[in-house]
Amino acid sequence: MTPTLTGVRLQLHVQPRASRTESAGLHGDALKIRLAAPPVDGAANDALLRWLARALKLPARDVVLTAGDSSCRKVVVVEGVTVAAVVESLGAPIEADSARG
Numbered sequence: 848m849t850p851t852l853t854g855v856r857l858q859l860h861v862q863p864r865a866s867r868t869e870s871a872g873l874h875g876d877a878l879k880i881r882l883a884a885p886p887v888d889g890a891a892n893d894a895l896l897r898w899l900a901r902a903l904k905l906p907a908r909d910v911v912l913t914a915g916d917s918s919c920r921k922v923v924v925v926e927g928v929t930v931a932a933v934v935e936s937l938g939a940p941i942e943a944d945s946a947r948g
Contacts, residue, residue: 848878848933854909854926855933857899861919863891868898870937877920878937892916896923903928903936 849856860874865881872879884894892912900910905927915921925933 848930850930851924854924854928855930856913857923857925857933859895859915859921859923861891861895861921863919868894870902889916892921895921899923899925903933 848858858877860877860879862871862879862881863884863886865883867881868883869881870878871881880895880898882891882894882898884891896910896912897907900907903910903925905925909926909928911924911926913922913924
């Protein structure tokens with residue numbers, strides 16, 4: 848998690864076809880997200896962005912996939928939120944670099 852001027856940039860490791868959608872701690876330097884959606888025709892990406900927006904109580908337009916469209920490693924930029932709010936909403940552990948800014 849990296850703070851930006853207007854929000855947070857999230858490094859994610861996404862596991863599609865999980866039994867349920869949830870935050871699952873850290874996977875290396877990325878927040879692991881288990882998704883119930885399959886990785887077919889962008890369904891997992893759409894489900895990820897909708898779930899993040901709902902979990903963070905933000906409009907969908909504020910959650911944007913910026914890298915990793917067809918990879919399990921993704922970068923998502925979330926506008927209008929702080930690192931602390933992400934930690935609280937997703938139960939995400941804070942890395943040392945995340946607390947800065």
